[in-house]
Amino acid sequence: MPLREDPLRVITEEDPRPAARLARRRFLTVTGAATALAFATNLPGGSSASAATDTLPDDPFTLGVASGDPLPDAVVIWTRLAPRPYEPLGGMPYHAFEVEWQVASDERFRRIVRSGQATARPEYSYSVHVDVRGLQPSRRYWYRFKVGRYLSPVGRTRTTPAPGQRVDQLTFAVASCQSFPDGYYTAHRHIASEDVDAVVFLGDYIYEYGVSASGGLRNLTELVPSQFRTEADTLDRYRLQYALYKSDPDLRAAHQAAPWIPTWDDHEVQDNYAGLVSRSNAPVEDFLVRRASAYRAYWEHMPLRSPAPQGPNYMLYRRFTFGRLAELNVLDTRQYRADQASGDGWKVDSEERRDPARAFAGAQQQRWLLDGVRTSHATWNLLANQVIMSRMDQDPTAGDLYNMDAWDGYAAEQKITLDGLAMLRGRNPVVLTGDVHAAYALDMKRDFADPASQTYGVELVATSISSGGNGTGVSAAGQKFLDSNPHLKLVNERRGYLRVRLTERELRADYRAVPYVDRTDAPVQTISSFAVEAGNPGLHPV
């Protein structure tokens, strides 16, 4: 899997403040002392690190590097050792390996500000998650890993601004839904070349389905091996799926270029699962085993903090603050939700849909979200959200038809959340959403049935990276949405991502799209832009 052109070839400004207090260490002489071990586990009969003489059969950095969950003083850096990514254990010997890492304030690693060793263990598919602490806020850093004679690609990352800091501008790329057989990840190549503060990924990073030899629309000449034909349902199989997805160099490039703040939706486990309920209504006992394996594989392949999920539960919802300019609330609306109402799909209103006993985000997350937005000191309050939060009616006539898998399918919690956001003055809520493989822009209305009612926020829906194939402008279904929802200001069903730029005065949303994904190297273009004025909620076409 050769990397294409290095996306980090552009030399950016060097850190003007050398980290003088930190001893510069030479990569090869670092020992395990005073380093952050990613896995402080005590394993009976478990893996222990090998003697350094054990050699790897090949370059283990085939899946690239990544960083994520940035804080003012910290960021997680990630890699996974997999010399032969489609073989059992990724082609690794069945024992732990020591991995050296470095973080520098310059691209050429002249000023190394942190370094150490981490242990890549088979229990975590030889992934490494180092929570690098002691960094400076609002700074760009470069990082790399080393095992034996193999050096990883260099990743670029960035810390968040200091608490209370005044911030002139922030840029996020917002992406979701990257079915491998549906096409190439060219949109990620373009994300990699944008200078973003973070990539916010809203779920469906993998799809659990089996993959045919030709890789679907990719029409590969190097065939997808036979172990990919079955659906991912066990830990080894989910790991394979991540390895396949990360074989796309454009995805690796997007990870390499900026820190990611990811959350999951359904396909990281199974299509439209809901909490404890699988799509096929498998016994809960069986489904929770599958969910535990899927959650573990997700953590293993994302730049998330330790500890790893242990068992079928994992707390993924969390918050990031970018000085006084923005706060990002990352939601998990899959793990805690009740089963979809009316058998899922697009359905009319029902008692079940409105049943207040049916959880969606769940009471605890719900409170955490609204408390957070209420006490926030940031100008913009962003929600990294999976499925559409605003009302979306699919029936252009007087009747209503709602998506039972979206917030609309859980009307009681939807109402509490929307009312809660609407009552908080001056918080400038911005909901970032994925799931639907289409670019939408929505005004969030106090009464969606009344176009004259108050607008209190905006929902920006990013289209898919690849899911759905080449896509189209506005499909017949998309036109139905436009006809049924006056608060819906944009529908576009091409593939791409959303770029959000924030200043104290204004949010600007640029919908970026590629014309095709069944071949590589598609150009990107801004197909639509909206501005939102701080303190004056609502979308303005630009």
Next chain:
Amino acid sequence: MTRTLWRRLAGLSRSRKAAVAGAVLALVAIGGTAPAVAGRPDPTRLSLASDVSLVQVNPTPCANQGFQLQFGNTGRAAVYADAFLEVTAPLKLSRNLVSSYLPAGYTLKVPITVTAPRDTVPGSRYTITVRSGERRLSVPVEVTPAPVDTTGNLARYVPVTASSENLPLYPACGAVDGDRDSNHWATTTGWNDANKGAFPDWLQVTFDRPETVGRVDLYTLDSPKYPAARYGLRDWDVQVRVGDSWQTVAQVRGNVAGLVSSTFAPVTATAFRINALTSNETAGYSRVVELEAYAS
């Protein structure tokens, strides 16, 4: 998907009950796993078992056969555990590693399929070995003699591939399984590609040795529920591979029938394929219930 495979394997094991002497005794292992919950280390107890005591393998590329691996945690703490699987060459397993979270007292059941090439020597010299930690499970395998087609259909019991497969219900293997019945559609007995509205699609049969082909019969989907005129293939080319190059030997256009028999001057080929150009459904799929080839 797993559930479907499951059902198929379950049916399979029922159908050869005579060969099943009962579940293989569960072996208890103290093995190399990680505790799921940090805390006092407890010895890990794992069990490995198979639902059958003997796996019978029919040496054809599309045979659906194997066993159910029962991977259990008999200890008191949840673990993440790995089981490694191997089989005597030239047999192949659908997977060589099963890793899973295993709560205390839980047994994971995983279908494992076993395939063998057609020239595999029949007999009982083959074994599947499963290892987890210190524990080991051996499951004997008996390879039956390769089936011989008596109808002259050259597409039976040889490898089939496709541009894409709509898995799990519509594998390419379904198009060469001897089942021409369109009423069995959506039960793995026919091929449907995976890319709606995208053409061309291809479905290819590769011979073990060069064969003389003079006729290709294509059964596209055609049932009272799914008539060919609405859901079947409309246009396709029949191509044969001679040496390294593909030659088009027949073209079908505007078809609305369930069966089209294309005859042409017999040619010695190493493979043949149909190159599907369009379906009778708007923005549709390629659907082949059965594909057959004959000398004449």
